[in-house]
Amino acid sequence: MRQTSEGEAVRANSMSSITLKNIKKVYPITDDEIRSKKKKRKQQDEAPVEGFVPNLQITDEGVVAVQDFNLEIKDKEFVVLVGPSGCGKSTTLRMIAGLEEITSGELYIGDKLSNVIAPRDRNIAMVFQNYSLYPHMTVRENMGFSLKLAKMPKDEIEKKVQEAARTLEITQILDRLPKALSGGQRQRVAIGRAIVRQPQVILMDEPLSNLDAKLRGQMRSEIIRLRQKIDTTFVYVTHDQIEAMTLGDRIVVMKDGFIQQVGTPQEVFNHPVNTFVAGFIGTPQINFFHNVPLIKKNGEYYITIQGQDIKLDEKHQKVLKEKDTEEKNLIVGVRPVHIEMSDQGFTGKIEVSEMMGSEVHLHINLNGDDIVAVIPTANLDLDKVSLGKDFTFTFNPSLIHCFDAATEENLI
Ligand SMILES: Nc1ncnc2c1ncn2[C@@H]1O[C@H](COP(=O)(O)OP(=O)(O)OP(=O)(O)O)[C@@H](O)[C@H]1O
Ligand SMILES: [Mg+2]
Numbered sequence: 382m383r384q385t386s387e388g389e390a391v392r393a394n395s396m397s398s399i400t401l402k403n404i405k406k407v408y409p410i411t412d413d414e415i416r417s418k419k420k421k422r423k424q425q426d427e428a429p430v431e432g433f434v435p436n437l438q439i440t441d442e443g444v445v446a447v448q449d450f451n452l453e454i455k456d457k458e459f460v461v462l463v464g465p466s467g468c469g470k471s472t473t474l475r476m477i478a479g480l481e482e483i484t485s486g487e488l489y490i491g492d493k494l495s496n497v498i499a500p501r502d503r504n505i506a507m508v509f510q511n512y513s514l515y516p517h518m519t520v521r522e523n524m525g526f527s528l529k530l531a532k533m534p535k536d537e538i539e540k541k542v543q544e545a546a547r548t549l550e551i552t553q554i555l556d557r558l559p560k561a562l563s564g565g566q567r568q569r570v571a572i573g574r575a576i577v578r579q580p581q582v583i584l585m586d587e588p589l590s591n592l593d594a595k596l597r598g599q600m601r602s603e604i605i606r607l608r609q610k611i612d613t614t615f616v617y618v619t620h621d622q623i624e625a626m627t628l629g630d631r632i633v634v635m636k637d638g639f640i641q642q643v644g645t646p647q648e649v650f651n652h653p654v655n656t657f658v659a660g661f662i663g664t665p666q667i668n669f670f671h672n673v674p675l676i677k678k679n680g681e682y683y684i685t686i687q688g689q690d691i692k693l694d695e696k697h698q699k700v701l702k703e704k705d706t707e708e709k710n711l712i713v714g715v716r717p718v719h720i721e722m723s724d725q726g727f728t729g730k731i732e733v734s735e736m737m738g739s740e741v742h743l744h745i746n747l748n749g750d751d752i753v754a755v756i757p758t759a760n761l762d763l764d765k766v767s768l769g770k771d772f773t774f775t776f777n778p779s780l781i782h783c784f785d786a787a788t789e790e791n792l793i
Pocket of ligand 2: 470471472
């Protein structure tokens with residue numbers, strides 16, 4: 382190891398990065414379980430039940446919970462793993478923590494191969510959804526417990542606990558027992574217990590999901606502030622895409638154990654790689670037009686939505702021409718915020734009108750398609766967006782997303 386000050390600085394910098402290379406996790410299951418799951422899947426293949434989404438890959442070795450997982454988390458980065466229930470988020474986090482064995486692949490913490498390093502030797506702290514505070518210990522004792530185990534002198538423990546308590550603004554509750562705390566306070570103590578150790582990496586698994594909506598919003602901003610105060614690498618798991626968008630420097634969208642897309646919240650929102658990501662990220666959900674033909678006229682690309690030809694924008698034209706894309710069927714995504722009220726375009730009937738204050742959310746029945754639009758209410762004649770009225774709208778072709786209907790992947 383280089384001992385120069387420069388070398389030390391470089392080493393310190395790479396310390397809290399995390400690299401996952403080709404990580405796979407298979408939970409072994411019994412033969413009976415395999416048989417029953419295969420049978421279910423066979424039944425589903427033979428007589429599909431609508432809405433049933435098999436999210437497990439069952440092989441003879443077991444349940445494949447995570448596979449082909451490649452990700453480099455930079456030092457001091459805040460990365461959020463997001464995806465629907467069962468997609469492998471917790472499994473991934475637990476493998477980083479050392480709480481779950483890695484079936485194959487390599488996990489590096491800093492530049493050290495860490496697959497088989499014991500959890501307590503990883504310098505990683507984890508915050509769980511259910512707080513897991515010791516009920517018979519005060520907040521102070523809960524927060525200082527890991528330091529006590531590490532045989533740190535009492536006065537030093539007190540100093541660290543005070544410091545963490547100040548960061549989280551819980552100094553006044555240090556002598557209380559967990560049962561005398563609100564949900565938000567408990568969660569702060571759980572976070573406090575993680576940060577006293579000044580770990581290289583903090584892992585959080587759905588830490589806010591037990592809180593009510595208002596408190597969740599508050600704690601979200603507190604985590605953003607905390608992050609600015611304690612410079613550490615964070616890996617955060619949630620199924621809530623709003624949390625993912627607001628907290629993450631980068632977000633990792635997962636489905637069925639596979640990474641679908643990695644990018645900044647803006648990248649993922651502006652350029653979803655497939656229909657799954659497009660549908661998962663953004664509220665209200667993106668609108669999809671199905672069975673949209675992509676056609677080529679005089680060397681230019683058009684799409685036809687409900688009988689109307691729309692010329693694609695320059696960005697699409699350029700990529701499609703370069704690839705010489707053939708005419709095919711598309712699924713076209715249009716975000717509700719990109720739908721504009723207009724004098725001409727598509728006309729449907731307003732079936733639901735939800736007033737949100739600064740905007741109104743409309744459900745428009747467009748020849749059987751349910752189209753959701755978010756219309757700002759400033760300077761809007763509210764009578765025009767009332768129930769049962771005809772509503773005419775358009776959208777800017779440069780803001781739409783074109784997916785190949787066969788592969789569901791973004792064309793550009
Ligand atoms: N101990 C286990 N034994 C067998 N299968 C498991 C085990 N733990 C998890 N799984 C399976 O692995 C898959 C991934 O589970 P995981 O808990 O990582 O999902 P998740 O994304 O965290 O979901 P949630 O949002 O519901 O917490 C699931 O299909 C789950 O049923
Ligand atoms: Mg989970």
